[in-house]
Amino acid sequence: MIPNKVPIRKCIVCSARKPKEEFLMIVRPAKSESGAEIKVMSGEDRKSGRGYYICKDANCIAKAKKTHRIERLLSRKYKFKPERIYELLEKAVRGNE
Ligand SMILES: [Zn+2]
Structure with a gap:
């Protein structure tokens, strides 16, 4: 059972x-x-800054990549390389298998 406070x-x-x-x-x-x-x-790590959550699921990550979801969320304010973010996400998912 999941406690209410989660x-x-x-x-x-x-x-x-x-x-x-x-x-x-x-x-x-x-x-x-x-x-x-x-x-x-x-997701359970403590953070500083604003966080966006994505399923630990290769399908969700592939979809985010295809629809440029992360670029659309972040690129207005930050300069970054989206390929790098997807690479990290894919690596994290593989690490869980
Ligand atoms: Zn998802």
Whole structure:
């Protein structure tokens, strides 16, 4: 059973709602940290900055890539290489298998 206090997050691709430890998190740094990189980490990790959640699922990541979901969420304010983010996500998913 899942206790009521488990924080529920929503996938940016498929909108599935799950406890946050079941997601990967894309963390964008606080604006003040100039030059800081966007990171990919496990959903349960503590973070600084704003996080976006995506299922630990190769299908969700493939879909995000195809629809440029992450670029659309982040690119207005940050300069980053989307290929790098997808690469990190794919690597994280493979690490769970
Ligand atoms: Zn999903």
